[in-house]
Amino acid sequence: MGRNHGMAGIASWLYVQADEEKLHMLKFIKYINERGGKAIIPAFKKPVEEFKSAEDVFAQVLKHEEFVTASINEIVQVTLEVKDYTTNNFLQWFVNEQIQEEASARMIIDKLRLVGKNNMYILIGTFLVYELLKLHLTSHYRITEETIFLYLSYWKLVLPRSNGGVFVI
Numbered sequence: 001m002g003r004n005h006g007m008a009g010i011a012s013w014l015y016v017q018a019d020e021e022k023l024h025m026l027k028f029i030k031y032i033n034e035r036g037g038k039a040i041i042p043a044f045k046k047p048v049e050e051f052k053s054a055e056d057v058f059a060q061v062l063k064h065e066e067f068v069t070a071s072i073n074e075i076v077q078v079t080l081e082v083k084d085y086t087t088n089n090f091l092q093w094f095v096n097e098q099i100q101e102e103a104s105a106r107m108i109i110d111k112l113r114l115v116g117k118n119n120m121y122i123l124i125g126t127f128l129v130y131e132l133l134k135l136h137l138t139s140h141y142r143i144t145e146e147t148i149f150l151y152l153s154y155w156k157l158v159l160p161r162s163n164g165g166v167f168v169i
Contacts, residue, residue, distance in 0.1 A: 010054055017061075024094070031090055055112045062105035069098040 029039040051057045072094050079088040 010057060055109060058105055058108045065101045065105055069102060072098060
């Protein structure tokens with residue numbers, strides 16, 4: 001595993017995203033196989049390994065998400081042309097998911113620009129907790145309060161109080 005250059009929060013976010021993308025791929029494979037097709041996974045192009053900045057990372061994430069959106073839209077267009085309404089219906093989940101994926105990347109880029117280069121620590125820690133909470137509330141992932149507290153503690157966003165409670169920064 002490569003160095004994360006002190007940006008463990010970004011690395012963690014990308015690992016969660018990679019897991020989510022694998023689930024999306026499996027949805028396609030299952031759908032194709034259930035419909036009598038044969039899903040074939042082509043070779044993957046080697047991803048970029050070095051980035052100039054955190055903003056550059058998320059600019060690449062957004063560029064990729066826009067590519068995925070365009071690809072899904074092309075498939076949707078074909079389903080309409082051939083009147084394959086079942087597949088079109090299946091694809092609508094991905095159409096909606098891409099709206100969220102692009103919005104998430106844009107939001108991160110906006111926040112990176114807003115805080116500048118010197119305040120990444122708090123921004124990424126806070127955003128990671130936000131993403132964990134969102135996953136907990138909107139998907140099959142179940143994140144415990146202990147996990148959230150551990151992330152908050154890791155990012156020094158939770159300070160213990162003398163009475164046993166915590167201050168959340």
